[in-house]
Each structure stands twice: as structure tokens, then as C-alpha cells.
Amino acid sequence: MEQFGGTSAGWETMEIETPFGDPIRQRETSEPSSPLDTGLTPWNESASSLADDSWGEAPSESEALIAELLAELRDEAFDEALLGLAEETEMAVADRFTSETVENAGERERFAEMQLEGLRFEAESYLDRLHQGIAETDFASLSDAQLDQFLERFDPDQSDLTPAGEEFIGGLIKKARKAVKWVAKKAKSVARTIGKAGSKLLGPVLKRLKGLVRPLLKRVLGFAIGKLPAPLQPIARKLATRLRFEAEGEDEGEARVFAAQLDDMGELAQSFDMLVAEAVIDDEMPDGFGKAEEDEASDYAQGANRPMKLAEARGTLLRQLREAEARQDLSPEIEQFVPALLGALRIGIRLVGRPKVVNFLARFIAQLIQRWVGPKLSNPLSRAIVDAGLRLISLEAEAEAEGALDEDRVATEALAAVIEDTVRRFAENEAYVLDDEELVRIAAGEAFSGAVATFFPSSLIKESLQEAPSLGGVFVPQRMNELRPYARYSRVPEVTITEQMAEALPAFGGEALGAVIGAAELGFPLRGRLHLVQAMSGTTPSQILRRLGLRHGAMGTAALQPLTRAAAGVLLQEPRLGTDGPKRRARRPGLSKPGDRYYVIEPLGQGGTGRRSRPADASRFRQHVDATGRSVVLSYYLSERRAQRVALEMKSSASAAALARTLIGMMGGLQRRGGQSPRRGRSLCARGSCR
Structure with missing residues (x-):
């Protein structure tokens, strides 16, 4: 956590506890940092009210x-x-x-x-x-x-x-x-x-x-x-x-x-x-x-340009980072980048109209990354990322074309990713945090620490912040000059997935991973490689599979699954490597947001049923609340294998109990694995009619 001085004090009087480990402190130079005024008082930032008086009225x-x-x-x-x-x-x-x-x-x-x-x-x-x-x-x-x-x-x-x-x-x-x-x-x-x-x-x-x-x-x-x-x-x-x-x-x-x-x-x-x-x-x-x-002046034209503006702003930031002098203050450059990023983030509304908060955040980040700014100071970071296993993963097209890995680019893109991820994490805080100066400082420190733990190798950060010390890898930004960049983990661990493990792991659609693997006609224990990926602005699951060359593998698009904390714990014994996003994204893989993490299974020694371009045909359960809020529709899809098993049980017992057990189990599994809870649905059933 960051410890700050008084609200009117300059940066030179602040005592900042950074996320970096002691080896970094020993390499720091004695050059004084330029004074930056961080006074945030009076703290009267407030977002405009978005209350809608029409809420609560009976529909016409x-x-x-x-x-x-x-x-x-x-x-x-x-x-x-x-x-x-x-x-x-x-x-x-x-x-x-x-x-x-x-x-x-x-x-x-x-x-x-x-x-x-x-x-x-x-x-x-x-x-x-x-x-x-x-x-x-x-x-x-x-x-x-x-x-x-x-x-x-x-x-x-x-x-x-x-x-x-x-x-x-x-x-x-x-x-x-x-x-x-x-x-x-x-x-x-x-x-x-x-x-x-x-x-x-x-x-x-x-x-x-x-x-x-x-x-x-x-x-x-x-x-x-x-x-x-x-x-x-x-x-x-x-x-x-x-x-x-x-x-x-x-x-x-x-x-x-x-x-x-x-x-x-x-x-x-x-x-x-x-x-x-x-x-x-x-x-x-x-x-x-x-x-x-x-019409080019419509909401679509304005909204569609946001990713383009972000890509342009990111490219400018990368150029500025490459050309910066040693320990240069990059606050103005970061401050110019933040609005473009907020425009492409759904959560960015929380910072819209709060220039004081944005200004503070830019200066805060700039101060903490100064030790890596400039060619000489960035070399240790580049070497550390490469040593963390970057050469073990297949390089992206531009690196392959060059025939060698550009270490200067590695450090520059890591710093840009830290800046972007810090702002993203900070923006995810509730609106009330932005109204309190001390909470803003705490949130900024936590956001920066989380971003550094993601994009800096564990050898450079404190042990308490390391996400997966047993793996020793790091998320490396890829395609940062394009509209849809993403980050890929520098190590590709091999794992053995037992049937018991697979039944405990969440999968898209509300089913267990075991059902997905079974639908792909792969047996247990399943040995395979895990490719770990973190989404950035614009990333799509389809893009990830295409870049990895695994879209048409034995599991098809079902090879990509959410890297939740539970999945990271079961598969890798490193639960902090996972992230638990909003429940609605657990139902469908087509939606991702910056910060979401996935693992992609590359089976070894089992060919499955051959080339697949669509998800393995696993069972699914979904819940939909209609627009009036008066009914709940529960949708079940049973895979062929599961449907045959239920049909046999119903035939042998002449009862629908087997089907009821299956449907109730699927609904309960969705709740446990991150799907939408039916709690709201039960309350609606009490007020209206359920189908």
C-alpha cells in the first residue's frame, strides 16, 4: 500500500512503498526526482447524476x-x-x-x-x-x-x-x-x-x-x-x-x-x-x-472510433516511452493517453469529468515507472522478461520477421501495458472511492501493484505480490501496435487433468470442463499444455485461438476456457494466477473485457475426433429474465451423450426423476461455477408467473 504525506506536500516528501523487490532498490540511482505537487484538496469531484425518474413506473x-x-x-x-x-x-x-x-x-x-x-x-x-x-x-x-x-x-x-x-x-x-x-x-x-x-x-x-x-x-x-x-x-x-x-x-x-x-x-x-x-x-x-x-454523426460512428483512437494513442505512448530520456517525467504523456483508454472502456464512465483524479493517477504512475524509463534503465527489465521464459513461447509475426527478439521493445511494451492495466484496474473501483482523496491513493497503489505483478517478472517484485512463483513466468504484451492486443504468459506448463479435476472446473455455458472434454471424445487422464492469456482492450477469444494456431484442434473453440481462481488452483496450484470476472461472462465465451484471463488446452497424445471449428457439443444451462421482470425462462441443452444417459435412466425407472436431477444439477452447477444466480428469478416467481 502506498503511504503518502499531507495533501499539500510534493512528491519529494512522500514515502512511497513500491511493489518492487529489494534488488531493484539496490540498483536505483541517487538522482533526485522532480518535485510534483499532488495537492488534491478540496476534494469535490462528483459525477453527474444519472438517476432516471421513469424507474418504478408501471409499463404503459x-x-x-x-x-x-x-x-x-x-x-x-x-x-x-x-x-x-x-x-x-x-x-x-x-x-x-x-x-x-x-x-x-x-x-x-x-x-x-x-x-x-x-x-x-x-x-x-x-x-x-x-x-x-x-x-x-x-x-x-x-x-x-x-x-x-x-x-x-x-x-x-x-x-x-x-x-x-x-x-x-x-x-x-x-x-x-x-x-x-x-x-x-x-x-x-x-x-x-x-x-x-x-x-x-x-x-x-x-x-x-x-x-x-x-x-x-x-x-x-x-x-x-x-x-x-x-x-x-x-x-x-x-x-x-x-x-x-x-x-x-x-x-x-x-x-x-x-x-x-x-x-x-x-x-x-x-x-x-x-x-x-x-x-x-x-x-x-x-x-x-x-x-x-x-449516418457518420450517429452514436455508432462515434463509438466505433474509440478503439481506433485508443490504438493511435497507444502507438504514440509506445513511441514516447522509447524516446524518453533516463528517468524522464512522463506524466504529460500518460495524462494524454488516459482519456483515449477510458473512451474504450465500459467502466471508463467513472472517471469521465474527473480531471483532478486523472491528473493524479497519471503523475502517480509516472513517478513509479521512472526507474525504468530510458534505454539504459530499461535493459534490466528486458533481460528479466526474456529470462522469465519469453523465448519459450512462439514469437509474434513481427518478431519472427525481424529474425530476433527486440529487447528494447519488450521493456517498452511492458511499461505501456502496466500503465494501461493500472488505469483499467483503478477505473473498476466503485464511484464512491473517487470522492475521497485517501481512498483514491489506496486504490491507485493497489491498481499499480496488480499491474506490475502481471507484466513484470517475479524476480523484480516483492514475494507477497507474485502471482505464480512456482511457474516463474510473466504475461507478455503481444501486438501492441494493433487494434486488439493481448498478453500471453511466457511459460506453457504441461498438466495432467483427471476426471475428478475436470468435474470440479468451470467451463463456459455453466457445465463442468469434464463435459466439454467428454463431448470432444477425449479420454482421462488428459495430458496437455496450457496456454495462458490475458485479454486487453478489443481481445476476442476467436482471435486468441487463431494466434495460438489451435482453433481447429481436437477441442475446437471449446479448448478456450475461463482461467478462474478455482481453475488456476486446481490445474496449476497457483490460484492467484486466475481472475473471477462478472458472472454473466461465464455463460458465453464471445464476450471478454480487459483483464479477463483464459487458458487454452492443447491435448498431447490424443487426436480427438479430428478437425473442429465449433465448440465441443457439451450440455448448457442458461437463465433469461424477460423485459418486464415478470417471468424467468430456464433454457437447457443436453449433449447427445448426456441425453442418451438420461433417457435410459428414465426408461428403466419409468420416472422423470432422472431428468429432474440432471436439470437441477446443471442449474446448481452454474451457480457454483460463476453463472447467473437464480435468486432474482425466485423473487420474480413470487411476484409474477414463471415459465
């Missing part, structure tokens, strides 16, 4: 109808389809371009647009055909079964689409059918005929739905090339807030102000559903309303 009739239709439209398979489409597009762009730099951003975007153009045409053509068919059909005499048969006539031929494209079109067809059937049902329930007048009721709905295809694919494209996908419409965002539609566990203010930073395909799908529901319910909604997102 229109909102109730929208909520009802939202529950009908909800389809988690569509979430997966969007994620698969984004990853497929990302892979196509990565195969075409070897790097993701600011300079080739325009080319990558145009290439990605071409990849999605055929899919957009197919989707819009389907909706046009459906629109035309509805206009020429008398619905009055059609039963529900006949309506289903009628809608099936317009299904497109998907033979020329990619697997992800087929899933996307399939999900869109389901939503269009549900919207049509819902309107037909409602019209009949109020004794209205929709016979030849069907086009008057359903025509505008399908026209508006067609207008949403292009913006939706634009967001998928943004995810694939490292931009920030925005919600589809501000109006949807506003209504979503009224209906308590924000992601579980997120700060309300963040969800409103930073809604443009939508980096989860599930949230994007929900935003799409919201706008579809509005298109069905709101008669006054103008045609073509979804195309406002094409």
Missing part, C-alpha cells in the same frame, strides 16, 4: 405489448448465430490481412462488407418475398398449422451460404415468422380480420424489419474488425432502460451513457429484438427508421 399498454412480444422473439440460438457470424467474418479478414493496424482499417472494413454482402442480399430478398406473399394472401381462413405451412414457402435456398450465414438466416426467419404469427393472433383476439388487409398490418412490419438487416450486419462487422458495435437505435436504448433491459449486474448509469460500447452479441440480439418489437407495435414509427445508423 404499448410497453406491455412490447414486453410480451419480446418474450416471444427471444431466441438464444440467434445470439449464437450472431457470434458465429462475427467470428467467421473475423477469421476471413484475418486470413486476408496479417495485421490489424490503424493504417489498414479501411481496407479491412471494405473486405468484411464484401463478405457479408451476399448474406444481406439473401436476408432482404427473403423479407421482400414474404412481404409480397402476405399482400396476396387471405389469412381469414388459415389455421395456425396452415399459417405455418404458408410461411415455410418463402424459406430461401441456403446452399450457397456459409455455416454461420445459414444459422443467421435461420434465426431471422424464425423471428419474422414469430412476428407475423403474433400480429395475426392479436388481430384475431380483438375480432379484427386480417384477410386481404394483411398487407396493411403486416406489410409495414416486414418493411421495417428489412430496414434493420443492414444496421444489424453493420454491428456484426464492427465486432469482427475490432470496432465497437452500437445498439441499433437510441429509441430502443431508451425503452430498454424503462423495461429494465440492461445486462444483469451492470451499473445503470454505465448502461445508459456507454451503451454505444456494445461488445456482446447477446446484447446486440436483444437490442435487435427490441427494435423488431417496436416495429410491430408502434404504428407511428417511420419506414426505414433503422437506416439512421448509417
Whole structure:
């Protein structure tokens, strides 16, 4: 913890306990540090109120109808389809371009647009055909079964689409059918005929739905090339807030102000559903309303530029670190970098409008990294990182092209990563911390210590801060000059995973790792290498697997799993090497945020079933609270192996008890392994109806 002097004292009078070990103190020079005034009094920083007076009001009739239709439209398979489409597009762009730099951003975007153009045409053509068919059909005499048969006539031929494209079109067809059937049902329930007048009721709905295809694919494209996908419409965002539609566990203010930073395909799908529901319910909604997102001045354009601005700012910071003189004060450079980083962080809202806090943090970091600034002083850091096992991992493309490891670059990127990670950790504190000077100092010290423990080798830091002394490795930043950098652990430990260990480890989707390994048809004990990775701004799991060359291994994308504290403890006996992120990210691997850690299993001696590009088909459990907060939907998917076992047990005992035990066990396992707790769901069941 950092011990500071009085609020009006300069840095030269402060007693700062650094995270660095004694060997570093012995190498320090006697050069005096430049005085920096850290006076933070009076401490009157405060964030603007984000309270919403509409909270607590009963939904209007229109909102109730929208909520009802939202529950009908909800389809988690569509979430997966969007994620698969984004990853497929990302892979196509990565195969075409070897790097993701600011300079080739325009080319990558145009290439990605071409990849999605055929899919957009197919989707819009389907909706046009459906629109035309509805206009020429008398619905009055059609039963529900006949309506289903009628809608099936317009299904497109998907033979020329990619697997992800087929899933996307399939999900869109389901939503269009549900919207049509819902309107037909409602019209009949109020004794209205929709016979030849069907086009008057359903025509505008399908026209508006067609207008949403292009913006939706634009967001998928943004995810694939490292931009920030925005919600589809501000109006949807506003209504979503009224209906308590924000992601579980997120700060309300963040969800409103930073809604443009939508980096989860599930949230994007929900935003799409919201706008579809509005298109069905709101008669006054103008045609073509979804195309406002094409405007360069829209929220999307502003939000999408944030990763680009961060990449540019990071590049500037790296250059400034390389060119700095020995023990130079880099406070101004860090202070210029922080706003760009906060703009790309969802949590950055907590520091927006607090220049005094940002200024203090910049000077605080600058003071503590001074001992490594300058070519001569950075050499010990470079050598220590290399000695910690950097040469044991495969080097990135730029290092391979050079034919040798640039040790100066290693130190520079480590310092830049420490700066970035310190700000990220500091921003994760609750808002009340930023209102108290002493708490700010404590939080800054803890954030810096955590960042140093991540990116500095254990030989240079105190023993009490070392994350994995038995491994002796360090997280090394990779691709720092690109839009989506990440950090890779310098050592690749070999482990043996027993069946008992695998059953105790969490995996994405709420199942145990044992189920994932079993679905990949790999046996126990499983011997393999573990590649450890930490996400930075913009990192995607698909990108990690691609960089490691393991996307098509025996386990496919299921080889990547969350490195929680429990997993790090069981697999490596080093629990501090793991991180426990928000529970919602334990359900789906497509969402990551800076600081998340993963391990990737590379099986040794077992080939599995061969080349895989999709996750192993393991069982999954998910929970969804509808927009009104009045019902909870529990979704279970049983793998083929597990379903067969349950079916045999049910047949032998002539009872559904085996199925009940399985479902209850899956739900309980999700709670234990970091999934969403059903506590809220139980309270909602008491107030409303559960399905």
C-alpha cells in the first residue's frame, strides 16, 4: 500500500512503498526526482447524476405489448448465430490481412462488407418475398398449422451460404415468422380480420424489419474488425432502460451513457429484438427508421472510433516511452493517453469529468515507472522478461520477421501495458472511492501493484505480490501496435487433468470442463499444455485461438476456457494466477473485457475426433429474465451423450426423476461455477408467473 504525506506536500516528501523487490532498490540511482505537487484538496469531484425518474413506473399498454412480444422473439440460438457470424467474418479478414493496424482499417472494413454482402442480399430478398406473399394472401381462413405451412414457402435456398450465414438466416426467419404469427393472433383476439388487409398490418412490419438487416450486419462487422458495435437505435436504448433491459449486474448509469460500447452479441440480439418489437407495435414509427445508423454523426460512428483512437494513442505512448530520456517525467504523456483508454472502456464512465483524479493517477504512475524509463534503465527489465521464459513461447509475426527478439521493445511494451492495466484496474473501483482523496491513493497503489505483478517478472517484485512463483513466468504484451492486443504468459506448463479435476472446473455455458472434454471424445487422464492469456482492450477469444494456431484442434473453440481462481488452483496450484470476472461472462465465451484471463488446452497424445471449428457439443444451462421482470425462462441443452444417459435412466425407472436431477444439477452447477444466480428469478416467481 502506498503511504503518502499531507495533501499539500510534493512528491519529494512522500514515502512511497513500491511493489518492487529489494534488488531493484539496490540498483536505483541517487538522482533526485522532480518535485510534483499532488495537492488534491478540496476534494469535490462528483459525477453527474444519472438517476432516471421513469424507474418504478408501471409499463404503459404499448410497453406491455412490447414486453410480451419480446418474450416471444427471444431466441438464444440467434445470439449464437450472431457470434458465429462475427467470428467467421473475423477469421476471413484475418486470413486476408496479417495485421490489424490503424493504417489498414479501411481496407479491412471494405473486405468484411464484401463478405457479408451476399448474406444481406439473401436476408432482404427473403423479407421482400414474404412481404409480397402476405399482400396476396387471405389469412381469414388459415389455421395456425396452415399459417405455418404458408410461411415455410418463402424459406430461401441456403446452399450457397456459409455455416454461420445459414444459422443467421435461420434465426431471422424464425423471428419474422414469430412476428407475423403474433400480429395475426392479436388481430384475431380483438375480432379484427386480417384477410386481404394483411398487407396493411403486416406489410409495414416486414418493411421495417428489412430496414434493420443492414444496421444489424453493420454491428456484426464492427465486432469482427475490432470496432465497437452500437445498439441499433437510441429509441430502443431508451425503452430498454424503462423495461429494465440492461445486462444483469451492470451499473445503470454505465448502461445508459456507454451503451454505444456494445461488445456482446447477446446484447446486440436483444437490442435487435427490441427494435423488431417496436416495429410491430408502434404504428407511428417511420419506414426505414433503422437506416439512421448509417449516418457518420450517429452514436455508432462515434463509438466505433474509440478503439481506433485508443490504438493511435497507444502507438504514440509506445513511441514516447522509447524516446524518453533516463528517468524522464512522463506524466504529460500518460495524462494524454488516459482519456483515449477510458473512451474504450465500459467502466471508463467513472472517471469521465474527473480531471483532478486523472491528473493524479497519471503523475502517480509516472513517478513509479521512472526507474525504468530510458534505454539504459530499461535493459534490466528486458533481460528479466526474456529470462522469465519469453523465448519459450512462439514469437509474434513481427518478431519472427525481424529474425530476433527486440529487447528494447519488450521493456517498452511492458511499461505501456502496466500503465494501461493500472488505469483499467483503478477505473473498476466503485464511484464512491473517487470522492475521497485517501481512498483514491489506496486504490491507485493497489491498481499499480496488480499491474506490475502481471507484466513484470517475479524476480523484480516483492514475494507477497507474485502471482505464480512456482511457474516463474510473466504475461507478455503481444501486438501492441494493433487494434486488439493481448498478453500471453511466457511459460506453457504441461498438466495432467483427471476426471475428478475436470468435474470440479468451470467451463463456459455453466457445465463442468469434464463435459466439454467428454463431448470432444477425449479420454482421462488428459495430458496437455496450457496456454495462458490475458485479454486487453478489443481481445476476442476467436482471435486468441487463431494466434495460438489451435482453433481447429481436437477441442475446437471449446479448448478456450475461463482461467478462474478455482481453475488456476486446481490445474496449476497457483490460484492467484486466475481472475473471477462478472458472472454473466461465464455463460458465453464471445464476450471478454480487459483483464479477463483464459487458458487454452492443447491435448498431447490424443487426436480427438479430428478437425473442429465449433465448440465441443457439451450440455448448457442458461437463465433469461424477460423485459418486464415478470417471468424467468430456464433454457437447457443436453449433449447427445448426456441425453442418451438420461433417457435410459428414465426408461428403466419409468420416472422423470432422472431428468429432474440432471436439470437441477446443471442449474446448481452454474451457480457454483460463476453463472447467473437464480435468486432474482425466485423473487420474480413470487411476484409474477414463471415459465
